[in-house]
Amino acid sequence: MGADVVLACEHSLEGALAATGVAYLAHLSPASMRLADADDVQPRLGEVVVDVPPDGTLARRVWAGFVRTCCNGDEQAAHQLVYASASSDPAMPEAIHRYLRLAFSAGPGVFLMRSHPAVVDMLDLARSVSNECEKTRQFVRFSELMDGSFLALFSPGANTIPLVGGYFAARMREDRFCLIDTTRRVAAVHQPGWKSCSYLLLAPGDPLPTSPALARDERYVRAMWKRFYDAMALPGRDREARGYDLRASLMPKRFWGGLTELDPANDWSFSPDGQVTSTHSLTPET
Numbered sequence: 229m230g231a232d233v234v235l236a237c238e239h240s241l242e243g244a245l246a247a248t249g250v251a252y253l254a255h256l257s258p259a260s261m262r263l264a265d266a267d268d269v270q271p272r273l274g275e276v277v278v279d280v281p282p283d284g285t286l287a288r289r290v291w292a293g294f295v296r297t298c299c300n301g302d303e304q305a306a307h308q309l310v311y312a313s314a315s316s317d318p319a320m321p322e323a324i325h326r327y328l329r330l331a332f333s334a335g336p337g338v339f340l341m342r343s344h345p346a347v348v349d350m351l352d353l354a355r356s357v358s359n360e361c362e363k364t365r366q367f368v369r370f371s372e373l374m375d376g377s378f379l380a381l382f383s384p385g386a387n388t389i390p391l392v393g394g395y396f397a398a399r400m401r402e403d404r405f406c407l408i409d410t411t412r413r414v415a416a417v418h419q420p421g422w423k424s425c426s427y428l429l430l431a432p433g434d435p436l437p438t439s440p441a442l443a444r445d446e447r448y449v450r451a452m453w454k455r456f457y458d459a460m461a462l463p464g465r466d467r468e469a470r471g472y473d474l475r476a477s478l479m480p481k482r483f484w485g486g487l488t489e490l491d492p493a494n495d496w497s498f499s500p501d502g503q504v505t506s507t508h509s510l511t512p513e514t
Contacts, residue, residue, distance in 0.1 A: 241313035
């Protein structure tokens, strides 16, 4: 084409796969082109931006070729690529593209090329998302609603909900629940008896359930959990103490606002006669 090309694609595995397929079919040299997030593309001097709309058919062809060529037909062997694609890093599409180019050239040997820059970049993204998945499993807090279902609102640093939905489905097999990523508006929905979740993408205009009707005993359960947490916590975790940095490291502060055990509104007092009082504005539901 005579100029460097930027293929602007959707920030997803499907988008990166489809754009990689377009680059291959157009015989674009990796030295003169790159992929970029369509919502965050910043062309450099002399670059031409070409929009690549999502193409599920082409994406599936590229994926099938990768699994067949490099994974001997085993899709599980490609799980790191799936994790990397869930990263929120704007460089994700290009990292996926460079890795796929190398993989199609090296075949199964790509899994042994762990020091190659393209492999390093992809594995760094996959490792970061894997860590974020673990934080999601640790710090999601469900609340019981009046209808007996459970709801959790969470804002992870990557698109982790589709990756961890099966974990919550296994733990809450007989429960009806909904887990919503408030940043990406991705929801995992589960019905009693399901072995996995169904995933939905909420429309931009759909309101989030920020003030749902809680079950009768939900506030009491929150209070008991906070009291247990306070009783088990090690001393020296306050802001002025040395243990504060350790707490902030193991329990990132960006999650604190949604953690039941750190919400002062859950500081209830239980009297011997069963009465519940609070020093905060909340009152027990009757």
